[in-house]
Amino acid sequence: MVCQLKELAVQLFDVGAVRLGDIEAKLGRRTPIYFDLRVVVSHPKIMMAIAQQLQILGSGIEYDILCGVPYAALPFAAVMSVNTNIPMIMKRKETKMYATKKILEGVFEKNQNCLVVEDVVTSGGSLLETVNTLRTEGLAVTHAVIVLEREQGGATVLSANGVQVKALFTMTELVKILRDAGRISEKTVEIVSDHIKECQFGMKDNFEQDTTPL
Numbered sequence: 001m002v003c004q005l006k007e008l009a010v011q012l013f014d015v016g017a018v019r020l021g022d023i024e025a026k027l028g029r030r031t032p033i034y035f036d037l038r039v040v041v042s043h044p045k046i047m048m049a050i051a052q053q054l055q056i057l058g059s060g061i062e063y064d065i066l067c068g069v070p071y072a073a074l075p076f077a078a079v080m081s082v083n084t085n086i087p088m089i090m091k092r093k094e095t096k097m098y099a100t101k102k103i104l105e106g107v108f109e110k111n112q113n114c115l116v117v118e119d120v121v122t123s124g125g126s127l128l129e130t131v132n133t134l135r136t137e138g139l140a141v142t143h144a145v146i147v148l149e150r151e152q153g154g155a156t157v158l159s160a161n162g163v164q165v166k167a168l169f170t171m172t173e174l175v176k177i178l179r180d181a182g183r184i185s186e187k188t189v190e191i192v193s194d195h196i197k198e199c200q201f202g203m204k205d206n207f208e209q210d211t212t213p214l
């Protein structure tokens with residue numbers, strides 16, 4: 001049976017996927033809450049639940065192939081691929097410098113629709129980098145399914161670049177679920193809410209953005 005979203009959020013907290021404090025995030029950014037989905041590889045049932053929920057998010061989207069953003073989302077894309085029998089490709093962090101010299105691993109054809117899978121969107125930079133690579137290699141990308149949308153501007157940046165983001169949770173939803181489940185305090189909810197308002201990102205924060213007119 002598919003694990004419900006609220007239950008999933010609490011399970012993620014209980015296995016240590018939500019870190020609270022003054023935490024350093026990508027590019028030296030500070031955050032009072034950090035969602036670390038890398039721990040999920042150690043919890044197969046939670047891995048399956050996330051993959052199934054992402055499949056539900058993707059059910060209204062037409063796609064031929066899946067691609068996870070390295071590294072945290074690769075296992076999610078792999079489980080989705082196995083569950084749905086839809087093939088997957090993998091983007092390397094860097095182009096392989098010997099033998100195949102590829103940036104994308106796996107078999108694909110030009111103009112196939114690729115659904116991108118990501119763990120967290122903050123500024124949107126990581127996801128956009130992967131989308132730009134996929135498009136350069138000839139794939140069509142219009143949608144991404146993600147676990148957490150931190151509501152810090154990334155989804156708007158991606159939308160401006162032709163990618164609609166569908167998330168299992170927004171940060172606001174996530175902290176409310178955790179507060180209602182007695183895992184975090186109202187004070188923490190307020191701190192996170194203030195942080196989101198104060199720490200917003202836009203196009204100029206994403207150096208790799210695709211400026212090609214759509």
Ligand SMILES: O=C(O)c1cc(=O)[nH]c(=O)n1[C@@H]1O[C@H](COP(=O)(O)O)[C@@H](O)[C@H]1O
Nearest residue numbers: 025026034035120121122123124125126154
């Ligand atoms: O650094 C982050 O902003 C971040 C916050 C968080 O709660 N969890 C998290 O995993 N991250 C990392 O930041 C990436 C997303 O940040 P953007 O590239 O700015 O959208 C994710 O792929 C993670 O590597």
